[in-house]
Amino acid sequence: MTKSATSLLLGAALATVFFLLYTSVCRDLGDGPPKSSPPRWAHAQEQGTATVTPATRVVDAEQGTGRPGRQEEEVVAPREEKQTKDEAASRSGHGGGSVEQQQNQRRIVMPTSQQKETPSSPPQRQQQDLGELLRRAATPDKTVLMTAINEAWAAPGSFLDLFLESFRHGEGTEHLVRHLLVVAMDGRAFERCNAVHQFCYWFRVDGMDFAAEQSYMKGDYLEMMWRRNRFQQTILELGFSFLFTDVDILWFRSPFPHLSPDAQVVMSSDFFVGDPTSPGNYPNGGLLYVRSSASTVRFYEHWQSSRARFPGKHEQFVFDRIVKEGVPPHVGATVRFLDTGHFGGFCQHGKDLGRVVTMHANCCVGLHNKLFDLRNVLDDWKTYKERVDAGNMDYFSWRVPGRCIH
Incomplete structure (x- = not known):
């Protein structure tokens, strides 16, 4: 009688363990996390990658008026270029980081060579005092x-x-x-x-x-x-x-x-x-x-x-x-x-x-x-x-x- 009761208790415990394991596996193999929590790479794609090119232009403060120069307003690269860079970062495992960190970083600045000069552009050499x-x-x-x-x-x-x-x-x-x-x-x-x-x-x-x-x-x-x-x-x-x-x-x-x-x-x-x-x-x-x-x-x-x-x-x-x-x-x-x-x-x-x-x-x-x-x-x-x-x-x-x- 004692052996029979022990067997019944052991069977119930094993059944409970198998049920919990089965539930966990099904959840992992399901449709993924809720839509309210998008993956980190999606955040990165929306916020933009935080890379600044070294070729940041420097121009005069008022179109070359002779006052001390300042950094030119950032020219944001096309969205397609940003998405390509973000997706590549995600695939290589470097697309992480919190949303707050990404928001504090600067947007991409186009290299000078990609910025078109116009006839009214200021001279290339900065005005001096x-x-x-x-x-x-x-x-x-x-x-x-x-x-x-x-x-x-x-x-x-x-x-x-x-x-x-x-x-x-x-x-x-x-x-x-x-x-x-x-x-x-x-x-x-x-x-x-x-x-x-x-x-x-x-x-x-x-x-x-x-x-x-x-x-x-x-x-x-x-x-x-x-x-x-x-x-x-x-x-x-x-x-x-x-x-x-x-x-x-x-x-x-x-x-x-x-x-x-x-x-x-x-x-x-x-x-x-x-x-x-x-x-x-x-x-x-x-x-x-x-x-x-x-x-x-x-x-x-x-x-x-x-x-x-x-x-x-x-x-x-x-x-x-x-x-x-x-x-x-x-x-x-x-x-x-x-x-x-x-x-x-x-x-x-x-x-x-x-x-x-x-x-x-x-x-x-x-x-x-x-x-x-x-x-x-x-x-x-x-x-x-x-x-x-x-x-x-x-x-x-x-x-x-x-x-x-x-």
């Missing part, structure tokens, strides 16, 4: 050479190339390029400058386009010249002296030996009357040296404020008027003019190539005419140097007349 550029470009006495270009003047084979080439062929001028700041008036000129020169600054003027050829006293020419004048004042206010040169000037020798140590404001002339202090000289702002001081900053303030008295006139005209009127005593700056025998142009130039320092394509209308004559001038200079190097000291001068030079 003006003060830092000046510090890097300046001579030990905090003087910079400076020129200004727009797209039309910076195009390959145009003025910028010819301008820089003249420094390479001049006497003792090649090192001066290391102190040259090129001010670009538009984005394309900035890009072109960065391709050929070390120190480039994009001078943006909101709502104005200076890219095309600016005809004298037409279109945006007037505003461009006055904006450039105010920019020069900024250089002085930052504590740097400058020697500004138009880009249609060829450089053959260093101008600094011809500038007195106490020079304050020194401007070139279309026509020189023989006296560097005479207000009767015909000023040309294409070559302008200004030493940084409180007096010269006040001179620029007086120059700028005088514009209102001569509406519709460019800065060179106003300069001539205020010099002829006499610089007010409280300003304290003195003005001098450069001799065209050294600093000549197509209006008036010296014929002795042993004395020439610069040659300006002034008194000439049209880019093609200027370029034609400047190329001949540079070729004449190269021929002169070859003759001197060969010991031939016979008289040699410019080919005249040209389209403008005479």
Whole structure:
């Protein structure tokens, strides 16, 4: 009897065990977890993979305005690309992680090579701080050479190339390029400058386009010249002296030996009357040296404020008027003019190539005419140097007349 009862209890226990095992196996082989709890890979597909490519673009804060750069807004890759990456991660066993962790991670950023550039895209090289550029470009006495270009003047084979080439062929001028700041008036000129020169600054003027050829006293020419004048004042206010040169000037020798140590404001002339202090000289702002001081900053303030008295006139005209009127005593700056025998142009130039320092394509209308004559001038200079190097000291001068030079 006892054995029979024991057998019945053992059988019941075994039956219970088998029933529990059967129930567990059926649940595991069923349709899977409830639909309210999707698998982790599904969460990953909805939230997006948290990978950031190394090629994150850096652009200027306001389309290259010259302010410190920031990281560009993330461009999310197409959903198909994200799903492919997530599914691959799931198959390889790396698609896990909590939903909260995935939400805290960043979305995919497209590589720069996949982002299409548009004509209005900012230049590839980031704008640099003006003060830092000046510090890097300046001579030990905090003087910079400076020129200004727009797209039309910076195009390959145009003025910028010819301008820089003249420094390479001049006497003792090649090192001066290391102190040259090129001010670009538009984005394309900035890009072109960065391709050929070390120190480039994009001078943006909101709502104005200076890219095309600016005809004298037409279109945006007037505003461009006055904006450039105010920019020069900024250089002085930052504590740097400058020697500004138009880009249609060829450089053959260093101008600094011809500038007195106490020079304050020194401007070139279309026509020189023989006296560097005479207000009767015909000023040309294409070559302008200004030493940084409180007096010269006040001179620029007086120059700028005088514009209102001569509406519709460019800065060179106003300069001539205020010099002829006499610089007010409280300003304290003195003005001098450069001799065209050294600093000549197509209006008036010296014929002795042993004395020439610069040659300006002034008194000439049209880019093609200027370029034609400047190329001949540079070729004449190269021929002169070859003759001197060969010991031939016979008289040699410019080919005249040209389209403008005479």
